[in-house]
Amino acid sequence: TPLSLALDDPSLDFGDPVGGIGNLCGLPAASVPCGFSKENLPIGIQFVAPVLGESQALAAAQQFQTQTSWHRKRPSLA
16 A cells, blocks of 8 residues: 555654654644653643544543643753
């Protein structure tokens, strides 16, 4: 299939394989903060929806943010 051929292409080296595949497939996604690593770097969670499901991805991200406060937290600069 064209998709499997594209994924075998070494020039398509994605740091985020799920996001990269989602982009190739046209899957809408939203990423929101969900914590910090041991090194105090921000971490995000990505909500992926079916094709033409933009409202589903955004609704899931909004629901996550209403239940958590990660989007209001900032890492220390020290």
